[in-house]
Amino acid sequence: xxxxxxxxxxxxxxxxxxxxxxxxxxxxxxxxxxxxxxxxxxxxxxxxxxxxxxxxxxxxxxxxxxxxxxxxxxxxxxxxxxxxxxxxxxxxxxxxxxxxxxxxxxxxxxxxxxxxxxxxxxxxxxxxxxxxxxxxxxxxxxxxxxxxxxxxxxxxxxxxxxxxxxxxxxxxxxxxxxxxxxxxxxxxxxxxxxxxxxxxxxxxxxxxxxxxxxxxxxxxxxxxxxxxxxxxxxxxxxxxxxxxxxxxxxxxxxxxxxxxxxxxxxxxxxxxxxxxxxxxxxxxxxxxxxxxxxxxxxxxxxxxxxxxxxxxxxxxxxxxxxxxxxxxxxxxxxxxxxxxxxxxxxxxxxxxxxxxxxxxxxxxxxxxxxxxxxxxxxxxxxxxxxxxxxxxxxxxxxxxxxxxxxx
Amino acid sequence: xxxxxxxxxxxxxxxxxxxxxxxxxxxxxxxxxxxxxxxxxxxxxxxxxxxxxxxxxxxxxxxxxxxxxxxxxxxxxxxxxxxxxxxxxxxxxxxxxxxxxxxxxxxxxxxxxxxxxxxxxxxxxxxxxxxxxxxxxxxxxxxxxxxxxxxxxxxxxxxxxxxxxxxxxxxxxxxxxxxxxxxxxxxxxxxxxxxxxxxxxxxxxxxxxxxxxxxxxxxxxxxxxxxxxxxxxxxxxxxxxxxxxxxxxxxxxxxxxxxxxxxxxxxxxxxxxxxxxxxxxxxxxxxxxxxxxxxxxxxxxxxxxxxxxxxxxxxxxxxxxxxxxxxxxxxxxxxxxxxxxxxxxxxxxxxxxxxxxxxxxxxxxxxxxxxxxxxxxxxxxxxxxxxxxxxxx
Numbered sequence: 161x162x163x164x165x166x167x168x169x170x171x172x173x174x175x176x177x178x179x180x181x182x183x184x185x186x187x188x189x190x191x192x193x194x195x196x197x198x199x200x201x202x203x204x205x206x207x208x209x210x211x212x213x214x215x216x217x218x219x220x221x222x223x224x225x226x227x228x229x230x231x232x233x234x235x236x237x238x239x240x241x242x243x244x245x246x247x248x249x250x251x252x253x254x255x256x257x258x259x260x261x262x263x264x265x266x267x268x269x270x271x272x273x274x275x276x277x278x279x280x281x282x283x284x285x286x287x288x289x290x291x292x293x294x295x296x297x298x299x300x301x302x303x304x305x306x307x308x309x310x311x312x313x314x315x316x317x318x319x320x321x322x323x324x325x326x327x328x329x330x331x332x333x334x335x336x337x338x339x340x341x342x343x344x345x346x347x348x349x350x351x352x353x354x355x356x357x358x359x360x361x362x363x364x365x366x367x368x369x370x371x372x373x374x375x376x377x378x379x380x381x382x383x384x385x386x387x388x389x390x391x392x393x394x395x396x397x398x399x400x401x402x403x404x405x406x407x408x409x410x411x412x413x414x415x416x417x418x419x420x421x422x423x424x425x426x427x428x429x430x431x432x433x434x435x436x437x438x439x440x441x442x443x444x445x446x447x448x449x450x451x452x453x454x455x456x457x458x459x460x461x462x463x464x465x466x467x468x469x470x471x472x473x474x475x476x477x478x479x480x481x482x483x484x485x486x487x488x489x490x491x492x493x494x495x496x497x498x499x500x501x502x503x504x505x506x507x508x509x510x511x512x513x514x515x516x517x518x519x520x521x522x523x524x525x526x527x528x529x530x531x532x533x534x535x536x537x538x539x540x541x542x543x544x545x546x547x548x549x550x551x552x553x554x555x556x557x558x559x560x561x562x563x564x565x566x567x
Numbered sequence: 568x569x570x571x572x573x574x575x576x577x578x579x580x581x582x583x584x585x586x587x588x589x590x591x592x593x594x595x596x597x598x599x600x601x602x603x604x605x606x607x608x609x610x611x612x613x614x615x616x617x618x619x620x621x622x623x624x625x626x627x628x629x630x631x632x633x634x635x636x637x638x639x640x641x642x643x644x645x646x647x648x649x650x651x652x653x654x655x656x657x658x659x660x661x662x663x664x665x666x667x668x669x670x671x672x673x674x675x676x677x678x679x680x681x682x683x684x685x686x687x688x689x690x691x692x693x694x695x696x697x698x699x700x701x702x703x704x705x706x707x708x709x710x711x712x713x714x715x716x717x718x719x720x721x722x723x724x725x726x727x728x729x730x731x732x733x734x735x736x737x738x739x740x741x742x743x744x745x746x747x748x749x750x751x752x753x754x755x756x757x758x759x760x761x762x763x764x765x766x767x768x769x770x771x772x773x774x775x776x777x778x779x780x781x782x783x784x785x786x787x788x789x790x791x792x793x794x795x796x797x798x799x800x801x802x803x804x805x806x807x808x809x810x811x812x813x814x815x816x817x818x819x820x821x822x823x824x825x826x827x828x829x830x831x832x833x834x835x836x837x838x839x840x841x842x843x844x845x846x847x848x849x850x851x852x853x854x855x856x857x858x859x860x861x862x863x864x865x866x867x868x869x870x871x872x873x874x875x876x877x878x879x880x881x882x883x884x885x886x887x888x889x890x891x892x893x894x895x896x897x898x899x900x901x902x903x904x905x906x907x908x909x910x911x912x913x914x915x916x917x918x919x920x921x922x923x924x925x926x927x928x929x930x931x932x933x934x935x936x937x938x939x940x941x942x943x944x945x946x947x948x949x950x951x952x953x954x955x956x957x958x959x960x
Contacts (some may be wrong), residue, residue: 175752175759175767188783195782200755216783228792232783279930298928301905306882308821311808312889315819321891322736322812323723330891331723331818332810333736337803340780344747349927351754352595356570356932358761364931372908372926375897377744378737380583380628384615385894386909386920387627397710397734400614405710407719407731412798415732417719419708478705485711487732490801493717493778494788498701500897504775505789519786522775523752524697526682526768535574 163513165455166533168238168544174201174529181262182253183209183237184244186214188310189370190266190294190344191233197262197350198236199521201529205260205545206234207253208538209243210567217538225511225537234535235508235518240545241538241567249565250276252550254285259549261357262350266294269304279365288363290353294346298369310338310370317374322381324394331394342370342375403450404429407487408462410470415487418461418477426450428480433464510534539567570932574757576661577602577652579674582610584666584693584773586632587746592661592753593635594925594934600655600950604643607943608633617917623943624916631922634912636922639951640944643674652676656685660760661753665693667701678768683802689756689766691749697772707773709741709894710734716741716777717785724803732799745773752794769925785802806849806908807858810891813869817891818878820865824849830884831865834877841863914939 171177181203183194191206191214198204202280208214216229224230233270242256243249254277257263263282265272272278279291293299296308297316311332314320320332349366357363370529384390397406399419404426407415420426423445430439438460444450450457465473470486477484486492498504505519508531510516516534546552560566574597578589586601586608593599601608607623615627639655644650653675656662664671671678671692678698681690692698695707696715713719719732726732735741747769756767778785784802787793794801808821822828825847832841844861845852869877874890881888890896897903898921906928908923917939925934 175755177759179758196751199754228790229783231790232786232792255579262754267937297902298906301902303900303902306878306889308887308889311819312821312887315810315889315891318892318894318897320819321817321893323733325730325733327836329812330810331725331733332819332891334722334802335724335804335808336721336781337718337735340782341744343745344744344780345750345926348591348747348751348754349929351751351758352570352636353929353932354758355574355754355761358758359573362931364929366930367906367928369723369902369908369926372906375908375923376926377740379631379743380615380739381737382894382897382923383627383631383920385898386922387617387917388615390615391893391895397731399710399734399738401738402708402710405734407714407733410730413728415714415720417711417714417732419710421708425706479715481706482720483706483708483711485705485707485715487714487720488717488796489799490717490785490788490795491797493781494795498696499775499778502697502700502772504778517789519779519782519789522748522772522779524699524770524772525752525756527765540807563577 163511166509166511166513168541169203169548170532172201172530172532173527176202177529179262180260181202181205181264181553182256182260184263184265184267185294187216188233188263188339189342189346192340192556193264193292193346193350194237195233195292196344196347198340199529201239201533204236205238205240205541206536207240207242207244207256209241210538211243211245231510231535234316236531236533237536238541238545239536239538240542243565244275244277246565248563250561252565253277254281255550256545257282257289260289261354262290262292263281264292264294264346264350268307269295269299283363288357288361290350290357290363291365292346292350292368293366294370295340296370298372299367311335313338313342313370313374316371317380318376318378319374322378322392322394326394326396326398328394338370338374342368342373345373353516398454401447403447403454404457404461406458408465410465410468410473414470416465416470416474417485417487419483420450421483422545428482429477432477432480432482433461506531508532508534511537511540542566569935570929572596572597574661575659576600577655577659579662579664580668582665582746583610583632584749585663586610587647587743588663588691588693588749588753589636590632590634591747591750594936596935598669599636601633601638602641602652602655603638603943605640611943620916621728622916627917627920630914630917630940634922637940637943637946637950638941638944639947649675651951651954655950656688657854659688660757661689661691663691663749663753668694668698682768685766687760687764687766689708689753689760689769691753691769691771693749693771693773696774698770700772709739712741712773712777715897716776717781718777718907721802724800725809726799728799741773741777745776747892748776797865806853807861809862809863811862811869813872813874813877814875818869818874819889819891821887822849827886830886834884835868838864838868889940899946907952910936912936912939915942
């Protein structure tokens with residue numbers, strides 16, 4: 161049972177204070193867009209129902225309120241239960257739209273229309289509503305019927321083809337890459353539409369393609385094809401403007417990333433390696449010459465790093481002006497003192513009234529939105545949304561519940 | 568007009584992250600004045616180039632990142648240059664910078680004071696670790712931040728421990744991510760600035776942007792809901808999903824339940840080998856042996872298939888199978904053509920080329936790539952004249 165004393169509405173400040181967002185999303189990309197808007201101060205309300213739970217609530221069994229995946233992506237949001245598949249639920253949702261600024265959805269193309277919640281239907285009750293429609297391939301078009309998860313966005317968007325060892329088939333990014341990137345592009349689009357509405361009073365429909373979002377992460381590669389017809393093969397860790405450039409094994413199977421963007425950094429690296437002769441070798445004095453001998457240099461650096469402590473080595477190289485970093489495993493990522501000191505992992509009050517550490521916003525800004533609560537229990541904010549926003553009396557709310565519309 | 572017309576932005580960026588941030592806003596109509604040093608933005612020297620020209624206007628990367636912007640050359644090491652910058656900043660809504668921490672102070676902008684001196688201005692800085700982080704001055708590149716942000720160690724998934732971690736796709740994935748995060752924050756800040764008159768000082772850390780993209784995974788690890796380990800496969804899901812070769816390239820095949828298993832059986836012409844697997848193995852018996860064996864059979868069959876055809880047939884049956892696309896696939900994609908993802912733009916040096924546009928279609932105020940990237944200092948005189956007139960008034 162969740163802690164019902166956790167208030168639904170607390171003014172939190174932030175640039176989007178006063179903006180109300182309704183979320184009809186599932187899994188990660190859609191909810192991440194809502195999370196960013198909530199972190200910027202918007203009041204984000206997830207409209208949910210037991211009949212159509214987010215899989216992040218249901219995948220680990222019955223305890224949908226405490227489901228780990230759900231709690232990860234939905235802090236600072238409100239939850240109201242409305243079964244929008246019932247006609248009366250749909251009408252109730254439209255009443256809520258009338259009190260909202262933005263609707264975000266990542267249903268399959270056509271699903272909103274089938275529910276009677278097309279953009280035109282929303283616009284009839286709220287002429288300046290902003291509708292953010294998210295999908296793998298967008299809402300319409302010849303391939304819009306295709307669906308998938310993040311690694312499919314990356315494959316289709318041209319990202320996966322670029323990641324692989326030299327001379328080998330592509331292996332792609334980590335399977336987790338793509339959802340949060342797509343959610344960020346969608347949140348940005350929502351704020352742009354808000355700015356336009358603020359100045360003109362005009363809302364609009366925004367149709368987002370996750371596949372295209374991922375293509376924008378490799379735009380320079382696409383430009384190279386466009387201008388020169390170039391189609392790059394997998395090239396391991398090579399870089400057209402830096403050499404050496406790679407990850408090198410250290411003691412205890414740790415790794416260090418080193419990137420050499422200049423002749424000066426190269427010289428500094430050779431000093432650190434205790435091999436100034438290498439630094440004075442004229443055949444390695446330029447980027448082009450180092451690139452030509454990349455494999456040889458990678459082997460020499462790897463032999464040098466093999467018995468070193470990755471963290472100490474990174475610090476030593478950084479002190480010499482060489483871009484280097486220990487490759488963070490998940491232990492280091494979650495315990496890095498500097499990330500904690502920057503309040504990147506703030507504590508909020510979870511649905512049981514207990515403190516909970518979350519991944520906070522990446523940014524810091526003056527006059528930020530406060531972060532107060534964790535991810536909501538299903539229907540935690542029914543009373544606030546139905547009572548305070550929509551003005552239903554206790555009796556009316558009971559009737560809605562008995563009719564199976566609200567929970 | 569487009570969504571951000573009438574917004575005035577001064578962009579001091581010299582890297583991909585800051586220029587991408589400016590572009591995301593300029594493509595929505597914001598007036599972005601790009602302030603460049605006499606030798607030009609460092610991005611002008613980065614490939615790809617069109618043909619053999621290596622001059623300041625030949626970079627296709629710069630051409631992509633600076634559509635719709637105007638360029639003014641200012642020598643910010645001179646009093647005159649800094650004075651002109653101060654005038655530009657005085658009438659701007661936003662300033663974007665991606666130089667190293669401390670650089671802004673040298674050109675007369677102090678991030679800690681700007682809230683008092685320019686209350687109606689939003690200042691957004693993009694730096695490797697964030698301006699206030701203990702590592703603020705640590706030298707960094709996208710690669711080292713890909714690793715410091717938690718992705719490098721875990722890329723690729725399903726890793727062979729004998730091989731090193733891989734960089735992300737292309738050269739600038741970290742910079743694009745950070746530029747997009749910056750644009751989100753600036754756009755949100757502008758919304759409040761318009762109603763309250765107060766701007767914000769925004770500090771974007773590339774490391775934190777990358778770590779925050781791990782959201783679903785990282786948040787669960789923080790509270791012990793997922794294992795926190797030294798394993799390079801700590802983010803992986805297991806299962807047979809992977810990139811597999813086919814007759815004309817590669818496909819990505821995702822299989823996670825019995826329904827997809829039988830749909831695959833149907834697609835492949837009902838092969839007998841699939842009947843020897845328990846039908847619910849994907850959910851209840853996903854052993855490494857079965858994963859390896861099924862991949863072997865799938866690969867044999869896929870080698871006889873073309874990537875676009877097998878993806879279309881699979882998708883019609885509800886199978887999550889897609890081609891591994893390359894740049895020409897994107898240009899030929901009927902979906903990209905339908906959404907007009909590419910637009911032709913003529914640049915005096917780069918020439919006529921198809922540019923990727925934006926992944927969001929706006930019904931009322933679409934992003935428009937109206938003007939090619941400016942040549943170095945193309946608008947210096949016009950901008951200086953307008954600033955001088957403003958001062959005279």
